[in-house]
Amino acid sequence: MxxxxxxxxxxxxxxxxxxxxxxxxxxxxxQLNFIGKDYARRQAGEIPTSVIVPDEKHNNGEGKDSKNLFFTGDNLEVLRHLQTAYANKVDVIYIDPPYNTGSDGFVYPDSFEYSDDKLKDMFGLDDDQVERLKSIQGKASHSAWLTLMYPRLAIAKQLLTQQGIIFISIDDNEDFNLKLICDSIFGENNFIGQFVIKSTPNARDYGQIGKMHDYVLFYAKNRDKAQSNLLPDKNKKFSYKDNRGNFNIHPLYNSNESFT
Known part of the structure; x- marks a missing residue:
């Protein structure tokens, strides 16, 4: 007692x-915090400000009978348009974002969607805090990368059906941060797994270790309803079988000779 x-x-x-x-x-x-997090959340909730006009000449060209949609433009604005018409309708999304390697040309865009006064009003910031937020402009910091990725991943989640899944490529530079931000958006319980890709058979020399691998993070919108394992097996020969069905085992590697 x-x-x-x-x-x-x-x-x-x-x-x-x-x-x-x-x-x-x-x-x-x-929790995951970074400069620009509140701003990134606000971006995810904005509606598109542009207008999409079909390219009739391209769409009606010879041999172009595909029902696919092809958009060119700022990917955040495109996602906002897609969300208007395709919320909860997309089964699979694959994203290949900038890896923020320092040599891939990634910097946070040199503009914000709102004026300084608007930023102050929306988020209750003072002058110093606005200056700190805008310090990520033109930078390739982790905060800049996360601010770029957050609204795009948040809208991607809204596009997915309840059975939908998403794959995101990345390398060592932001792998850890990508996992954290996806756990925040999709929920840690909806993390399916991470593929390790042998992207460079002849390792790139970074002075201390040879770098050979990239990664693909795999999330579901609702893990209990996702059916990512259901592959057609008609007229296929599978060597293995488990409680989910038949399958084969293959190595994951990049066969592009330009990487060798």
Missing amino acids: FNLNFTICHLDKFKSQLKDKNINELSEGY
């Missing part, structure tokens, strides 16, 4: 200290 009372006493004291320091034990839990 003494130990129990002692614990409760110190728990109350601890909560009192948190309150005195203006710390919320619920909101200050494990």
Whole structure:
């Protein structure tokens, strides 16, 4: 009984200290934070401001009988348009974003969608905080990359059906951050797995280790309803079988000779 009372006493004291320091034990839990997070969330909720006009000449060209849609333009704006007509209708999404390697040309775009005064009003920022937010312009920092990725992944989730799945390519530079931001958007429980791709058979020399692999993160919108394993097996020869069905085992590697 003494130990129990002692614990409760110190728990109350601890909560009192948190309150005195203006710390919320619920909101200050494990989470991903980065410069631009609130701004990125706001971007995910905006509606498109442009107009899409079909290229009739291209669409009616010889041999062009595909029902696919091809968009050219800023991918965030395109995703906003897609969300208007295709929310909860897409089965599979594959994204190959900039890897932020320092040599792939990625920098955060040199403009924000809102004026400084608008940023202050929307997010309750002061001048110093606005300056800090806009410091990611033209930069290739982790915060800049995450601010770019967040609204695009958030809208991608809205496009997926309840059975939908998404694949995202990445390499070592942002693999960890991509996992965290996808856990935040899709939910950690909807993480299916990560593929390791042997992208460069002859390892690139980084001075200390040879780098041979890229990765593909695999998430479901709703893991309980995703059916990613259902592959057609008609007229196919499978060497293995488990409780989900028949399958074969193949190595994952890039056969592009330009990488050798």
